[in-house]
Amino acid sequence: MSSRQSAVRDLNTIKDFIRYSYSRFQQADLFYGHGTDNPWDEAVHLVMGGLSLPLDFDRDMLDCAITYNEKKRLLKLIDTRIKKREPLPYLLGEAWFMGLPFKVTKDTLIPRSPIISLLESEFSPWLNQYPASILDMCTGSGCLGIAAALVFDDAMVDLTDISDAALKVANENIALHQVEERVQTIHSDMFAALTGKKYDLIICNPPYVDQQDFQQAPAEFHNEPQLALTSGEDGLHFTHQFLAQVADYMNDDAILVYEVGNTEVALQAAYPDTPFMWVELEQGGNGVFILTKEQLNQLLHEQQ
Known part of the structure; x- marks a missing residue:
């Protein structure tokens, strides 16, 4: 037997x-x-x-x-x-994030972003105004943007991703949480489909794992979509392009909330004069920074 x-x-x-x-x-x-x-x-x-x-x-x-x-x-x-x-x-087929259920497939990362701590505190004290418009880029399952829509229940939220399969899952989660009137998905390669749009709050959990970390990661991580995890040898390929453009899509008092995890050290080395505000996260985790539009414009000026 x-x-x-x-x-x-x-x-x-x-x-x-x-x-x-x-x-x-x-x-x-x-x-x-x-x-x-x-x-x-x-x-x-x-x-x-x-x-x-x-x-x-x-x-x-x-x-x-x-x-x-x-x-x-x-x-x-x-x-x-x-x-x-x-x-x-x-x-x-399900993960929990901020006490909420989200549908997941192998086309999406499993929700676990430490940005959850900032969502629960409504991004205080960094967000100086109520965010009428929110962007969640690299949305995957849509967990961050949908949670933001539930926290800021008058905001309009765009969820963007390069993966059609991920956006299909995000749309299912939009329906699950009944936020269809305020949350939409947009297929976009970074900012390509966002011409003319500006936001009060931009959240991004991009691919940032460097090649060495990915190769050494436990087998469980290799079941997740590599497109959503890795970004070049040092993990910063996406981030360099993103930081060069994001200010154009921010309103004057907007803030950017961005996760880079263990790539924090490489990012600081690449931008030594940029005043990244690294957030202490109550629920653990690391590598989440906040920048204002003014600080991002200064970063661009220094790069010229």
Whole structure:
């Protein structure tokens, strides 16, 4: 009898499968960082998500029996998570960001941007006016822009990406969160389709992983779209082009909120005279800076 057949025979309850998943994950040397940070939480999320049950499901109900087909589905999810190193949100088709569910596919990054801390504080104290117009560039699933639309519930928000497949997912999330009247997607290679537009707040979580970091990254990251992760040898190819243009799309009191992660050191070396405001993030993470339009114009002047 195979181990899979034994599991189908011997495991019967929700609690059984959580324990079994945890044991398998403990032995598998997985990477956690796409919604959970340890094998126990990963096991709970997989089992509850695989059964379409909420995480706050009544603990007294964890002894409920699981059907034969449910057992097969959970075992397949466990095996795929371990053997293919697929991040759990891809297996479940859903990720959580700022307490909100978002649909995800392998055409989008899994939401985890530390910009979440700034969204929750409404970008205080850097944003001096209510942002009537917001741009979320490199939107992927649309999580940052949609969350911004829910925080600033009178704002108009544009979500842009070069990937049609990602924008399809973003449109599904726009509908999921019922913000169709204020949020739209635009297919654009950086600013190519935004001629004449200006914004009060621009958010961007671009590709910024350098080649060395990408090559050394855990296998789970290699299941995400490389287009959304890497940007040249030093990770700054996109950023150089972006910084040279973004001021033209900002209103006078606008701010840019931009994530570069571990490429922060390389960016500071490339622009030593630019006063990047590196934000201390309450929920952890690093490499998020803020610049005003005036500071960006000064950067351009210094580059000439």
